[in-house]
Amino acid sequence: MPSSPQPPLDFDPLGPAFAADPHASYRRLRDLGRPYYYAPEDTWMLTRYADVRALALDETMLRSVDGLVSPEEQRALQVKAGMHDMPYHERYVQQNMLDIEGQKHDRQRKLVFRDFTPALVERQRPYIQALVDRLLGPLIETGHFDFVGDFAAHVPGHVIGHILGVPEADSPQLRRWSEHVVRYYNVGRTIEQKQQAETAVREFHAYLSGMIAERHKRPTDDLMSRLVTHEKAGRTDADETISLAMLILMAGHGSTIDVLGSGLHSLLRFPDQHERLRADPGLMRSAVHEMFRFESPLPYFHRFSTREALVAGQRFPRGTRFGLLYGAANRDPEQFENADHFDVGRQPVRHIAFGGGAHFCLGNHLARLDMEIIFTALNQRLRSIQLREEPTYKRGLSVRGPQALQIEVFPA
Numbered sequence: 001m002p003s004s005p006q007p008p009l010d011f012d013p014l015g016p017a018f019a020a021d022p023h024a025s026y027r028r029l030r031d032l033g034r035p036y037y038y039a040p041e042d043t044w045m046l047t048r049y050a051d052v053r054a055l056a057l058d059e060t061m062l063r064s065v066d067g068l069v070s071p072e073e074q075r076a077l078q079v080k081a082g083m084h085d086m087p088y089h090e091r092y093v094q095q096n097m098l099d100i101e102g103q104k105h106d107r108q109r110k111l112v113f114r115d116f117t118p119a120l121v122e123r124q125r126p127y128i129q130a131l132v133d134r135l136l137g138p139l140i141e142t143g144h145f146d147f148v149g150d151f152a153a154h155v156p157g158h159v160i161g162h163i164l165g166v167p168e169a170d171s172p173q174l175r176r177w178s179e180h181v182v183r184y185y186n187v188g189r190t191i192e193q194k195q196q197a198e199t200a201v202r203e204f205h206a207y208l209s210g211m212i213a214e215r216h217k218r219p220t221d222d223l224m225s226r227l228v229t230h231e232k233a234g235r236t237d238a239d240e241t242i243s244l245a246m247l248i249l250m251a252g253h254g255s256t257i258d259v260l261g262s263g264l265h266s267l268l269r270f271p272d273q274h275e276r277l278r279a280d281p282g283l284m285r286s287a288v289h290e291m292f293r294f295e296s297p298l299p300y301f302h303r304f305s306t307r308e309a310l311v312a313g314q315r316f317p318r319g320t321r322f323g324l325l326y327g328a329a330n331r332d333p334e335q336f337e338n339a340d341h342f343d344v345g346r347q348p349v350r351h352i353a354f355g356g357g358a359h360f361c362l363g364n365h366l367a368r369l370d371m372e373i374i375f376t377a378l379n380q381r382l383r384s385i386q387l388r389e390e391p392t393y394k395r396g397l398s399v400r401g402p403q404a405l406q407i408e409v410f411p412a
Contacts, residue, residue, distance in 0.1 A: 011038065013397035014188045020393060022299070022400070023340065026328035035312050035322070041187055042080075043302060043321045044311075047328035049335035049352070051312045055322055056356030061303035062101045063359065068304055068319050082189050088201040091239060093181060096247040098359065105358060108244060111230050113362065115163065115223050121365040128159055128373050136377060140409055144388060147405040148261040156256035156370055160249060160363070165222030166211070177204045178250040186396040201246070208242050223248070248363075255297040256367045258394070258401025260374060263291035265402055267375075268387045270342040277344045278379050287344035288371045292330075293351035294342050299327025300397045301355065326352055327400055384410040 009032075011025055012018055018025055026047055029036045035044040035051075046052050055061045065074055078084045083094060093099075097108045114120065135154055139145045157171045157178075166174065180200035184193050212228055219225040224245060231241045267274040277287050305311075305320045316322075330351045333339045354361035361367075378385065386409075391402035 009036070011036070014395055016395070019395045022327060023331055026325065026331060029325070030328060030332065034314060038323065041302075041321070041323065043323040044316065045323040045325055046312065047325050047332070048312070049329040049332035052324045052326060052329035053352050053356060055303055055311065055324055056352060056359075058303075059357065060306045060309070061322065062306055063099050063301075063303060064101055065304050065319070066101065068306055082194055086194065086198045086201075088205055089181075089184075089198050092201055092205060092243045092246055093197075095239070096243045098247060098251075101358070108236070108240060109358075109362065111227070111235060112223065112244060112248065115226070116362050116365060118365050121369055124159060124163065124366070125369065125373065127162055128155075128370060129377075131155060131158055132373055132377050136381065140381060140411055144406070144408040147264055147407050148257065148402055149404055152257045152260040152374075152405075155260070155374065156367070157249070157253045159366065159370060160251075160253070163223050163366075164245060164248060165215070165220060165224040166249070170207075174204075174207075174249050175253050176200075178253040181246075181250055182254050182399075186398045188396070204246055204249075205242060208245050212238075212241060212245075251361075251363055254399070254401075256370055258297040258399060259291055259295065259367070260371060261391070261402040261405050262295035262297065262393075262400060263288070263371065263375070264378075264385070264407070265387075265391060265405055266291060266294050266342045268385060268407075273342055273344045274385075277375075280345075281376065281379070283344050284372050284376060285368075286346060286349055287375070288368050289349040289351060290342060290344055290346050291371065292353035293336070293346075293349055294330070295400050296327040296330050296351070296353040297400055298353070298355075298398065299400045300325055301359075323397075326355070381412055382409050383412045386410075 009028055011029065013022070013025075029045060029047040035046055037043075038045050046055060062068075065077060069077070075084070083090070097105055100108075132155065135151055139150055145151065153175065154171075157175045158168055161168065161171045161174065177200040180193075180196040181204070184197035211224060215225045215228040216232075219228060227236070227241050227244060230236045231238060236244070267277070277283050301324050303322050303324060305316060305318055305322065307318050309316050309320070311322065329335070330353060331339045335350070336346075354364045385407050388406040388408050391405050393400065393402050
């Protein structure tokens with residue numbers, strides 16, 4: 001374990017300065033030229049693109065400590081992280097596909113992979129387009145609105161709910177539960193957030209249990225019915241069915257809402273790039289990727305080392321916890337020319353906002369389709385968008401997105 005002293009750094013991921021501009025902190029960490037030990041999480045932070053990508057692709061770096069430590073040590077780590085005394089959370093969140101490894105993870109991923117392939121995701125285009133048009137029309141008539149709360153917050157969850165088979169009217173409640181659960185992944189977890197997360201999972205479980213029971217009796221053409229079919233065939237058990245459905249709904253909400261907000265904010269911060277995109281709609285694909293690179297909506301994940309490892313030129317023992325700062329890696333000037341400039345035509349955009357390896361984001365095609373449809377609609381229906389006030393971004397290490405984005409719009 002590296003033992004040389006670290007220079008003092010102002011690294012406060014829960015503070016307002018970090019929320020306003022985390023990239024200043026990321027630059028300071030990258031300039032160290034080595035991993036940075038963040039004591040509150042007992043984690044070695046990685047910020048350089050090459051290091052983060054290497055660990056994301058390394059099959060010996062795992063999300064879970066299962067098999068790394070004894071059950072007693074694992075329980076102690078769980079208590080230290082505040083992830084204990086949460087029976088529903090422990091059963092359905094801490095054991096979901098995001099936090100398991102090996103054959104169990106691969107088996108579950110294969111069950112839902114087909115529904116998120118590009119070909120099947122593309123079939124959702126008519127539904128997404130109709131939803132966007134229906135939501136956007138009345139808002140444009142008002143002349144000004146909160147792009148995040150009034151619009152973006154209502155699209156991704158409705159879309160993923162439609163795929164799973166959730167009634168559209170229930171999507172707002174599912175989003176609230178998802179937000180409470182996801183918030184507890186962040187650093188600086190509080191007792192209040194713990195209670196909110198556990199309550200959300202318990203209520204989520206009750207809702208999904210009823211939905212699953214209905215699909216057992218009357219299956220339809222949706223993902224939930226296919227999950228029930230897998231359960232009947234013995235490819236999953238009842239807990240896994242609920243856990244998978246819950247994860248799909250949670251993953252389909254927050255991060256896409258966040259990148260929609262930061263993506264539009266980026267276009268408004270760089271009006272020359274917005275005009276470039278308007279003039280050349282063929283740049284939409286690269287523009288969406290650039291939005292993920294420029295303000296990665298899930299900027300932090302962790303991995304545990306299953307072996308002694310050489311990372312960034314230093315040796316670390318088995319069991320070391322590493323923090324993969326995707327948000328920092330995606331602004332690494334060693335990887336991206338003019339990294340702090342938003343470029344809708346950037347080629348290639350080899351960002352790692354979707355992670356890597358076994359945990360590469362399953363819903364990336366769907367998120368990008370949502371964004372392509374939304375930003376195309378905005379460009380077609382509006383001749384101008386103006387920011388009414390500077391947005392405040394969410395606090396934390398695990399999220400990146402504006403809390404609100406107040407805009408004034410002028411129809412085309």
